[in-house]
Each structure stands twice: as C-alpha cells, then as structure tokens.
Amino acid sequence: MIIDCHGHYTSEPPAFLEYRKQQVAALKDPSKAPGPLRISDDEIREKLEPAQLKFQRERGTDVTIFSPRASAMGHHVGDAVMSVAWTRVCNDMIHRIVNLYPKNFIGVCQLPQSPGVPPANCIPELERCVKELGFVGCNLNPDPSGGYWKEPPLTDKWWYPVYEKMVELEVPAMVHVTATCNPAFHTTGSHYLNADTAAFMQFLTSDLFKDFPTLKFVIPHGGGAVPYHWGRYRGMAQDLKRPPLAELLLNNVYFDTCVYHQPGIDLLVKVIPADNILFASEMVGAVKGIDPETGNYFDDTRRYVDGAAGLSAEDKRKIFEGNALKVYPRLSKQISRQTSSARA
Numbered sequence: 001m002i003i004d005c006h007g008h009y010t011s012e013p014p015a016f017l018e019y020r021k022q023q024v025a026a027l028k029d030p031s032k033a034p035g036p037l038r039i040s041d042d043e044i045r046e047k048l049e050p051a052q053l054k055f056q057r058e059r060g061t062d063v064t065i066f067s068p069r070a071s072a073m074g075h076h077v078g079d080a081v082m083s084v085a086w087t088r089v090c091n092d093m094i095h096r097i098v099n100l101y102p103k104n105f106i107g108v109c110q111l112p113q114s115p116g117v118p119p120a121n122c123i124p125e126l127e128r129c130v131k132e133l134g135f136v137g138c139n140l141n142p143d144p145s146g147g148y149w150k151e152p153p154l155t156d157k158w159w160y161p162v163y164e165k166m167v168e169l170e171v172p173a174m175v176h177v178t179a180t181c182n183p184a185f186h187t188t189g190s191h192y193l194n195a196d197t198a199a200f201m202q203f204l205t206s207d208l209f210k211d212f213p214t215l216k217f218v219i220p221h222g223g224g225a226v227p228y229h230w231g232r233y234r235g236m237a238q239d240l241k242r243p244p245l246a247e248l249l250l251n252n253v254y255f256d257t258c259v260y261h262q263p264g265i266d267l268l269v270k271v272i273p274a275d276n277i278l279f280a281s282e283m284v285g286a287v288k289g290i291d292p293e294t295g296n297y298f299d300d301t302r303r304y305v306d307g308a309a310g311l312s313a314e315d316k317r318k319i320f321e322g323n324a325l326k327v328y329p330r331l332s333k334q335i336s337r338q339t340s341s342a343r344a
C-alpha cells in the first residue's frame with residue numbers, strides 16, 4: 001500500500017470559499033455573516049475527482065492522509081471564537097470527504113489556534129475529530145501570528161496540554177504553519193520551509209521528548225532545510241552537549257518526502273534514516289506545474305522515491321507504508337474500518 005501522509009483539501013467548491021470570505025467580511029460588518037454552509041455531495045465530487053482523486057489513480061497511490069487547506073487555516077484572522085467556528089467547518093468538510101471516499105482519504109484535523117491564546121483551547125476540537133470523526137492526527141501551527149513568531153517555542157510548557165492530549169489519543173502532529181501576513185515571507189516558498197527548520201531546531205535544544213517519550217511530529221516539506229544541513233545540526237548538538245541526534249529526537253521526529261526533485265529526495269534518503277521518512281506529495285497545490293526537465297509533475301513525488309538510488313525494497317516499503325502506520329498509531333484500524341464501510 002502507498003500512503004501519502006500529506007494532502008490538503010485544495011479543491012473546495014466555490015460556495016466553501018465564499019463562506020470563508022463572508023466570515024472574514026463579517027469581522028468588520030456583522031451583517032455579512034454567512035448563513036449555513038450548503039454544498040451538495042455532487043459539488044464536492046465534481047472538484048475532487050479531477051484533482052486529488054485523478055492524481056491518486058494516475059500515480060498509483062492508495063490513500064491520502066487529508067487535512068484542510070493549510071494556508072486557509074488563517075489562525076491570525078479574527079479571534080479565537082472565529083477560529084473555532086472556521087476550524088469546525090473545515091474539519092467537518094474533511095469528514096464529509098472521508099465518508100464520500102472512505103478508501104481514498106483518512107482525516108487529519110486543523111486546530112482552532114489563535115494568536116496569544118493558550119493552545120489548550122484546541123483540546124475539545126482535537127478530541128471531537130479523533131473520537132467522533134475518526135481522524136488520526138492534527139496539524140499544529142508553531143506560529144499562529146502568521147509570520148511574526150510571537151508564540152513561545154514548541155518546546156515551551158505553553159504547548160504541553162495539547163501534547164498530553166495527543167499522547168493520550170495516540171495522534172501525531174504535522175508541524176504546519178498557515179498563510180503569512182508578513183510580507184517578508186512567501187507562504188509556501190519561505191514561511192512553510194522556515195517553520196519546518198525552526199521547529200527542528202527548537203526540538204534539538206530542548207528535553208521535550210524526555211517529557212513526552214511517545215510524542216510524534218512529522219516535519220513536512222522534506223524537513224525544510226534540515227536534511228541539507230544535517231552536519232550543522234549534528235555539530236551544534238555536540239557543541240551544546242546534547243545527545244547525538246538519533247538518540248535525541250529520531251524516535252519522535254519524522255520527515256516527509258514533499259521535495260519536488262530527484263536530487264532533493266536522493267539527499268533526504270542518504271542523510272535521514274529510512275525509518276524516519278514518510279511518503280507524501282502535498283498535492284494538489286503547493287507547486288502545480290510540470291517540470292520541463294522531466295516532463296512530470298513536480299509534486300509527483302512517488303517517482304523520486306521509486307527512483308532514489310540506494311534505497312532497498314525494504315526501505316521503500318517503510319517509506320511508502322510502514323512508517324506511516326507506526327507514526328499514526330490509529331491509522332491501521334481506521335483504514336480497515338473505512339475499507340469495510342466502503343464495501344458495505
């Protein structure tokens with residue numbers, strides 16, 4: 001089985017986008033508040049079929065761990081009450097999609113974070129998504145300010161209530177920022193990758209995983225700049241009298257394969273142990289086009305893993321399937337549950 005651990009719902013029907021537009025407009029003018037969201041199953045299918053589903057079929061991947069569009073989480077927009085309302089709408093939409101296509105998608109939730117608001121406020125929605133909707137993980141934003149980095153580092157006790165709940169529920173988090181409102185950063189081109197790199201360095205300098213030995217994070221986008229600078233990080237850990245990286249964080253931190261060219265994946269698999277790499281594509285959206293050098297979609301990451309020199313068949317099985325089942329402890333049961341519901 002090929003499990004894509006990083007997909008977002010980026011093929012929303014126009015009514016969904018309009019709903020959010022009205023919700024944001026209502027911040028200034030409450031008369032613009034949206035009515036109930038009305039979208040038919042057919043409208044959902046119509047947009048999803050020629051996008052995520054088409055690419056799954058063409059590329060021969062089986063199931064995508066699917067969450068709301070990350071750049072639209074918009075934690076910095078409005079207040080905590082609005083973030084809760086929007087997050088519920090987004091997560092409910094993922095749940096509908098999972099019900100429409102139980103063999104193709106497994107749900108992961110966005111969290112109702114809000115700048116300056118203790119992340120403990122996310123616990124009710126996390127519990128709802130895991131216990132009631134069957135989701136297997138969450139996306140955790142280390143910077144709800146949208147590019148101004150005002151929150152304590154992920155290793156601060158500020159975040160501990162969420163970690164306690166994640167451990168209890170056996171769900172990992174993907175470290176994932178939303179759009180940036182800081183014009184110095186481009187959302188997908190720098191803000192995402194900066195956040196991945198920043199989170200790793202926070203983990204390196206802390207004893208978070210002594211406090212939470214089973215807590216797990218996926219750092220997406222190939223780990224930002226981390227694998228490329230692995231020597232720097234190993235050296236810094238040594239200078240700081242930290243344990244070697246493998247001991248310090250490789251039982252808890254994983255990297256995905258959302259690196260959109262062969263040399264990038266070759267480096268990733270050479271530097272990072274195969275046990276810590278999860279297959280992912282982040283399709284559709286981050287980079288939509290076709291690479292003129294190869295004639296293939298940039299985000300067709302299965303080709304790069306298939307083509308990576310030095311990966312044994314066993315390593316590939318881990319990257320495509322085994323590691324995801326390990327990092328998302330609820331995944332295996334949820335796949336069985338959804339497969340049998342699809343048959344029924």
Ligand SMILES: [Zn+2]
Nearest residue numbers: 008070220282
């Ligand atoms: Zn993403």
